[in-house]
Amino acid sequence: MNAMTCRLQREAERIAARHRTPQFYVRFRAPMALARRLYFTHEEVIALREYVTPLLQECLGHGLLHSSRVGLDAATIICVEMEAARVERSRMERLMVLGLMAGLLHDISRGVENHAEAGADVAGRVLKRFSLTDEEILSVVGAIRNHEAFTVPTPSPKPAFQLLSDSLYDGDKFRWGRDTFTHTLWYMMSHQDLTPRELIEKFPWGMSGIVRILDTFRSTTGKHFGPEIIENGVAIGREIYRYLLQNF
Numbered sequence: 386m387n388a389m390t391c392r393l394q395r396e397a398e399r400i401a402a403r404h405r406t407p408q409f410y411v412r413f414r415a416p417m418a419l420a421r422r423l424y425f426t427h428e429e430v431i432a433l434r435e436y437v438t439p440l441l442q443e444c445l446g447h448g449l450l451h452s453s454r455v456g457l458d459a460a461t462i463i464c465v466e467m468e469a470a471r472v473e474r475s476r477m478e479r480l481m482v483l484g485l486m487a488g489l490l491h492d493i494s495r496g497v498e499n500h501a502e503a504g505a506d507v508a509g510r511v512l513k514r515f516s517l518t519d520e521e522i523l524s525v526v527g528a529i530r531n532h533e534a535f536t537v538p539t540p541s542p543k544p545a546f547q548l549l550s551d552s553l554y555d556g557d558k559f560r561w562g563r564d565t566f567t568h569t570l571w572y573m574m575s576h577q578d579l580t581p582r583e584l585i586e587k588f589p590w591g592m593s594g595i596v597r598i599l600d601t602f603r604s605t606t607g608k609h610f611g612p613e614i615i616e617n618g619v620a621i622g623r624e625i626y627r628y629l630l631q632n633f
C-alpha cells in the first residue's frame with residue numbers, strides 16, 4: 386500500500402471513530418467476549434488459524450482480519466440466539482467453535498471464480514484434519530457454500546446448522562458496514578492502483594451496491610441489527626466521500 390493510500394486509510398479510521406458504535410457491538414458484549422475467548426483459546430480454532438494464516442495473506446482485504454471478524458460475529462450471533470432458546474452451554478459453545486472455523490475458512494478460495502463453492506470444497510478437505518464429525522464438516526461446508534450475497538441458499542434440515550449458515554452469512558455481510566471504508570476499500574484502491582480522483586469516480590457506484598445488502602440478512606439477530614451496521618457504514622462512507630471531494 387503506498388503512502389497516499391495509507392494516509393487516506395488513517396483519515397477514514399479517524400472519520401469512522403467519530404461515528405457511534407452499532408448496537409450489535411454494544412448490546413452483545415458478553416456473547417462477543419465468549420466468542421473471543423473461544424477464538425483465542427480453543428485448540429482446534431488456534432490450529433486452524435495457524436493453518437489458514439499464510440493462505441489468507443493476499444486476499445484483497447479479505448485476509449485474516451476479515452475472516453476472524455466474520456467468525457467472531459457469526460459465533461456471537463449463535464450465542465445470542467442459542468442463549469435465547471436456552472440451549473445447553475456445551476452444545477452452544479460447540480456451534481460457536483464451528484462458526485469461528487467457518488469464518489476462518491469461508492474466503493479461503495477468494496481469488497477463484499465462484500469462490501464460495503470452491504472454498505467449500507477446500508474447507509471440506511482441510512477440516513478432515515480436525516476432530517469434527519462428518520455431520521459437522523458438512524454443516525461448515527454448507528455454510529461456506531451459502532455465504533455468497535444475492536444467491537438462494539440451500540436450507541439445512543437441522544435448525545442448529547441452519548443457524549450456523551445464517552450467522553456466517555450475516556457475520557460476513559456485517560463487514561459491508563464500516564469495515565468497507567476503514568479496510569477493504571483501501572486494499573482495493575492499492576490493488577487497482579487508483580488515484581484519489583479515480584476513487585471518487587467509482588465511489589457513488591460502490592455506495593449504491595452496499596445498500597442492496599440491507600434486506601438480505603438471514604438470522605433473527607442479523608435481520609434486527611444488520612441494517613444499522615450497514616447504515617452506519619454508509620454514513621461513514623458519505624463523510625469519506627465528502628473528504629475526498631474537498632481534498633482532491
Ligand SMILES: [Fe+2]
Pocket residue numbers: 491492500501532
Ligand atoms: Fe466470500
Ligand SMILES: [Fe+2]
Pocket residue numbers: 447451455491492557
Ligand atoms: Fe468474506
